[in-house]
Structures are given as C-alpha cells and as structure tokens.
Amino acid sequence: MVEILEFERPRKRLFLALLALSLCVVAGIVYAVWHVSYLGLSEISRYLPLILGGLLAAVFLFTGLGLVGIVGAILGVPYLSVFQRKTYALINLLFPIAIMLGKVFGFNRRKIERSFIAVSNQIIHQQHLKVPADRLLVVTPHCLQLASCPHKITRDPMGNCQRCGRCDIGALVALAEEMGFHFFVVTGGTLARQTVKKIRPQAVLAIACERDLTSGIQDVYPLPAVGVLNLRPNGPCYNTHVDIAAVRREIEAILLDEEKD
Ligand code: SF4
Numbered sequence: 001m002v003e004i005l006e007f008e009r010p011r012k013r014l015f016l017a018l019l020a021l022s023l024c025v026v027a028g029i030v031y032a033v034w035h036v037s038y039l040g041l042s043e044i045s046r047y048l049p050l051i052l053g054g055l056l057a058a059v060f061l062f063t064g065l066g067l068v069g070i071v072g073a074i075l076g077v078p079y080l081s082v083f084q085r086k087t088y089a090l091i092n093l094l095f096p097i098a099i100m101l102g103k104v105f106g107f108n109r110r111k112i113e114r115s116f117i118a119v120s121n122q123i124i125h126q127q128h129l130k131v132p133a134d135r136l137l138v139v140t141p142h143c144l145q146l147a148s149c150p151h152k153i154t155r156d157p158m159g160n161c162q163r164c165g166r167c168d169i170g171a172l173v174a175l176a177e178e179m180g181f182h183f184f185v186v187t188g189g190t191l192a193r194q195t196v197k198k199i200r201p202q203a204v205l206a207i208a209c210e211r212d213l214t215s216g217i218q219d220v221y222p223l224p225a226v227g228v229l230n231l232r233p234n235g236p237c238y239n240t241h242v243d244i245a246a247v248r249r250e251i252e253a254i255l256l257d258e259e260k261d
Helices: 012-044 048-075 081-104 109-126 168-179 189-199 210-220 244-254
Strands: 136-141 182-186 203-208 225-229
Touching (some): 012 048, 012 081, 048 081, 048 109, 081 109, 136 168, 182 189, 189 210, 210 225, 225 244
Parallel strands (some): 136 203
16 A cells, blocks of 8 residues: 655644543543442541542642643743653553544544654754754664665664665765764664663654654653654655655754854
8 A cells, every 4th residue: 555644734732632631531530430439438437538539639630730731831831840751651641542532533543643743842842952963863764775775774874875865864874974963773662772772862853653753752751852754655664755854954953053052
C-alpha cells in the first residue's frame, strides 16, 4: 500500500481534548469505586470515606491543574515547575485511555499520535530550550537510507555515507557537519536508547513515524525530545524521506547561538 503523509497541520486540540476526556473518565471510575466502597469504609470508621474522598479529590485537582499547565505551556504561559516535571508522567498515564476514547470517536491512532507530537514539540519550544551543538543528538531510523545502498551507516553515518544524494542521509550528514550536532542512524528503540546513554545529550531531535516518535519522546523523558515526522511515499519503513528544511528549522530553534553567548 502506498502511504503518503498528508501535510495537514496536526491539531493540538485533538490530543488535549482526549486527555481532558480521559481525566474525566478516570475521575468517574475512581468516584464509582469510592461510592461502592463507602458503606464498607464507614463501618471501619465514619471518617474513612471522607479522608479517602478528600485524598482522591486532591489527586484529581492536582492532575487537573497539570492538564491546565500543559495548555498554559502551549500558550506560552509560565507554569509551576512541579507541573512541568509531571507533564509526561500525566501524559504517559492517560495516553492509552486517550487512544481508546479517540477510537470510540472515530480518530485513528496515528492522528492522535501526530497531535501528541505537535503538543510535545510546542511545549519544548515554549520553554525556549537552547543547547550547544555538541549536546544535541539527532537520530533517524534506518529506513531513511536507500534500501539498495551498500554502505553500512548505522553507528557511523558521518564516516561511511558517501553523500551520493540518492537518499536524505547524505543531506543530514552534511547538516551535522555544518552545524556540529551528533548524528546517528538507529535500527530500533534499543540502539536509540544506547546512543542516548553514550552521547548524554541535553536534547534530542528524532526523525521517525508517529508510533516511534510517540514512544521515543515518552521513553527519553525528562530529556527534551523534538520530533520530526518522516515521509513515506513508498509505504512504511521503506526508502522513507524527511523534509530537510523542517529538520533545519527545528534544529536552529533549539541550538544555542555560540557566537552570541
Ligand atoms: S546518501 Fe549515503 S546513505 Fe544515502 S544512498 Fe548515498 S551513500 Fe547511501
């Protein structure tokens, strides 16, 4: 099946709406459990249902404020660091429910993941993250390399890619040379995690499909990871491409201008 990525702008509000709905569903379930156990708890102590109810309400309030914090972060409103730290914990917790609810409302998983990536990128940009080039790691999947290319570019694309121009790896190698960031081609999540461990970057820019970016961004947290979607004119995982101008824009947005500093 030929798969071409649509260039429609991902709607951040889709993911945020599903996240809010997920929170309401969780709150409803927790309330139902509390209600059912009310009588049993009050037999132990008449204060117990109140104490438990108060605790659950406090957790719900904190989580709700976290969600408000995410919306604030997207709009550029500064929010408390305690909520910043919990942002992805909250997202990780509610993400499977958001996907399920999305399916109920007829949104496919990929569209929701695209919306999540847009939300995550926006949060990072609003934090005005700036890192030196040698602390930025750019990783891309192996499928970006031309399938018939004989050169082994995983682990050492800078040394082994001949920059023949037949796939986008050459352009990324040239960009890495020009800008000075670390660039690696990885064959899967394990190698990606090993590379992050080895390089110890301050930020990551990952090029991949919706599924891999979503899990990767959540995996490396609290390390900030910007995601750029790959293009798949030949179907998934085969001779994929990336918009090099978009990659350059994203990198320029997070690179520290060393001449100024
Ligand atoms: S640009 Fe590099 S990786 Fe791509 S086909 Fe040419 S030599 Fe192979």
